Amino acid sequence: MAEEFWRWTESRWTSPEVDWKDAKIITAGVDVGSVSSQAVVMCDGELYCYASMRTGSDSPDSSRNVMNWALQETGLELAKIKYVIGTGYGRVNVPFASRAITEIACHARGANFMYGNSVRTVLDMGGQDCKAIRCDDKGKVVQFLMNDKCAAGTGRGMEVFADLLNVPINKIGELSLDVPEEPPPVSSTCVVFAKSEASALLRQGWPKNKVVAAYCSAMANRVVTLLERIGVEKDFAITGGIAKNIGIVKRIADKLGIKPLKCDIDTQIAGAIGGALFGKALIEKGKA
Amino acid sequence: MITAGIDAGAKTIKAVILRDGELVGRSMVPAGFDTREAAERAYNQALADSGLAREEVKALIATGAGRKEISFASDTVTEVGADARGVAGLFPSARTVIDVGAEEGRAIRMDESGKVLDFAVNEKCAAGAGAFTEAMARALEVPLEELGEFSLKSTKAVPMNAQCTVFAESEVVTLVHAKTPKADIARAVHDAIADRVTSTVRRVGITEDVALIGGLARNVGFVRSLEEDLKLKLLIPSDPEFTGAFGAALIALDTKRV
Known part of the structure; x- marks a missing residue:
């Protein structure tokens, strides 16, 4: 079978510092996106464990699989989790969730936890959509704009490119920065047409890194347009899978003139973290 | 009077030869990577x-996205102009x-003399073009030429939720996995592209009669979906992809007659 260059690394993690047995309130957030699914468990508002994997064709199955994987070898059972919030594109198809909350709200809330309460603008670059969110110091959404109609500027578009160029998706960012000077961006917006354009550039003898740079530059332009429509206020953070692509992040920072905040937590789990935090807040307010 | 027209499209290059406005020769070749060379070949074959x-040949006019690369043409005309003239002739x-x-x-509104009154073009997004059906045929594992006929079997x-070609590909794969009959998916594909095309047509307004040209006019599934969307019967030439080249050759004739 041919190598799958688009395939990004699935992962799971358990905190070495938190023990669920000591927790008073255990909540979870399950973010079923169109491309990836994440489950996060939080103990008293602290990140305890998570899993991130590719979404299958069936949302309920995907939500169960990712939750089971997150809980694997922790000794924690789903029944012990007080409140589960479903979020993301498939949020209404999480059978064990008590409530569904939109991914916009969850990403803003999650970014507030991950990057601190100084975050005012969040760019969530997901698998099949891209959202620019303005939020307050509590992580509450003030305004947002999203593109969910077109693959340009989304993770799925990047996957298509990884396959076209035979470059593993997690190497794209690095490779795109390995150019003596920034080439002009790919001119087609549509991913389908950009693919033809990239093929033509390769035929003209452009090295792969230069083509990758031209595509990353076009993608950064695309999302910067979205950000400029909503207005970027500092601090600024990027969440979602594309936040792991340094080629895109650096270009967005250069074009905006604003550096995004850095964070050690996996950027793909921001929505699920937000969900788990909303669960805790609902319990504390007696609304669970 | 012998005139010629060449239409250098994104995927194919068409050439036609007319004698006093009547078609006497034609040829279509893949555009490949060298437009000029492919156009030369199409022209020689048509001759x-x-x-x-x-x-x-007294005059040769080029049209299409690659028209500027056809240096042996006496003149060029936009696709809109060529399409309108070609349809007015037919x-x-x-x-x-x-x-x-x-x-x-693209959608063009014109008067009884074939003069263009208004037009709208979609060249930014594959969802309203042949590239869409091509990608969907691949996802469905149905040969592109059979996709239209195949979709007529739908019950x-x-x-289809996705508009974007890239997202629609994933959706088609999901539908296949969910055991949705492939003919029904093919039908959904044609409904989706007809939807996109209709929204472009509505921007110029719909005045009957309405003609459909271009390679997609050969796809009976797309024609059915578009006719249902527009609620009218479309006029379709027997060789719809040659209409632009035919129009260019008619314009070449017009210029010589003046």
């Missing part, structure tokens, strides 16, 4: 088809032209 020599009653090619879709309309 061979007509049995005429290059010297006998269907004098037509007032609206819909042209759906490999990478572009049930299934909705």
